Amino acid sequence: MTHTSSQTPWRETLHEIIFEAETPAGKAFDVGLLLAIILSVLAVLLDSVPELHTKYGFQFLIVEWFFTGLFTIEYMLRLICVRRPLRYASSFFGVVDFLAIVPTYLSVLIPGAQSLLVIRALRLLRVFRVLKLAHFVGEARILRAALHASARKIIVFLGTVLTLVLIIGALMYLIEGERYGFTSIPESIYWAIVTMTTVGYGDIAPATLLGRVLASAVMITGYGIIAVPTGIVTVELARVPRRPVSTRSCPSCTAEGHDGDAVFCKYCGARL
Numbered sequence: 001m002t003h004t005s006s007q008t009p010w011r012e013t014l015h016e017i018i019f020e021a022e023t024p025a026g027k028a029f030d031v032g033l034l035l036a037i038i039l040s041v042l043a044v045l046l047d048s049v050p051e052l053h054t055k056y057g058f059q060f061l062i063v064e065w066f067f068t069g070l071f072t073i074e075y076m077l078r079l080i081c082v083r084r085p086l087r088y089a090s091s092f093f094g095v096v097d098f099l100a101i102v103p104t105y106l107s108v109l110i111p112g113a114q115s116l117l118v119i120r121a122l123r124l125l126r127v128f129r130v131l132k133l134a135h136f137v138g139e140a141r142i143l144r145a146a147l148h149a150s151a152r153k154i155i156v157f158l159g160t161v162l163t164l165v166l167i168i169g170a171l172m173y174l175i176e177g178e179r180y181g182f183t184s185i186p187e188s189i190y191w192a193i194v195t196m197t198t199v200g201y202g203d204i205a206p207a208t209l210l211g212r213v214l215a216s217a218v219m220i221t222g223y224g225i226i227a228v229p230t231g232i233v234t235v236e237l238a239r240v241p242r243r244p245v246s247t248r249s250c251p252s253c254t255a256e257g258h259d260g261d262a263v264f265c266k267y268c269g270a271r272l
Contacts, residue, residue, distance in 0.1 A: 012251070014081040018074075019249040033074070040067035041121050068104040075101060083252040083270065091253070146236040153232045161225060165192040168218055172211060180207040196222040 020026040040063075046052050047060040075097050079085040088094045099119045169189030176182040181204045182191065191204045195218045206215050252270035264271055 011081045014077060015249075015251050018078055018081060019251075036067060036070060037121070040064070040071075043067070064104055068101050071097070071101050084268070087253040087268070142237065142240045145240045146233055149236040149239070150229075150232045154229055157228055157232070161196070164221075165189055165196060168192040168196070168214070172206065172214060175211045175214065176206050176208060180211070181205075192218060195219060196225065198222050198226070 016023055017025045017029050043060055043063045047057070047064070053060065078088060078094075078097065082088045089098065096119065103119070166189060169192040170185055172191060173182050173185045173188040176188075182188045187204070194201050194204075195215060198219070206212050250265040250268060250270055252265060253268040
């Protein structure tokens, strides 16, 4: 039984240009898109400089709306050329593409919201597909799988750490008290977190001998705790099977990271 595409020819051509980087037209589109993203993010950064905003604020506003309009059209075209628009809209890049245009429209109601346009920088992750760096796509898949496999262990670890800082914060509040800046248990918990993570702002510090002994123990414990998540993820990275992947995008759900010899999408079952 032969497979017949549910897409019209023009939609297939549009999908090939927008979502694929293997063809000259697709690569040209993606390179142009990356340049537009870089320029739009650069404009947002420069507009935040007071001197430049005072002199060229209107010009920056025009540039901002120009790129927002451009990216809005691109987002709509992406929804049109895929078989499952909602699947794309809820994917990682679909959400990022949507967030890349929303701040400008929000700025009409909420002044300053356009600063969030730096979210567009996330779209630069497409550079791996544009440059045909399939092995980077494969490594990203491995890292994602390792983080997913480590999630429960890391949650248990974080729960243990939160319990520790709660106990340590309560002890430090009892030892130091309001006299030395530990005005409440939440304030003492904040100190415990800052100390255990080895950040050490220094805005609160123990003054008594017993408090300093406890602080020293927390500092030393902090060094050991930092290594735990790294070890958990490293073990899972070693367990993830490695196989070559392609940069092809599914015409139905836009998912990437398929095996090099795949015929059907492993996420939705559509023919690639």
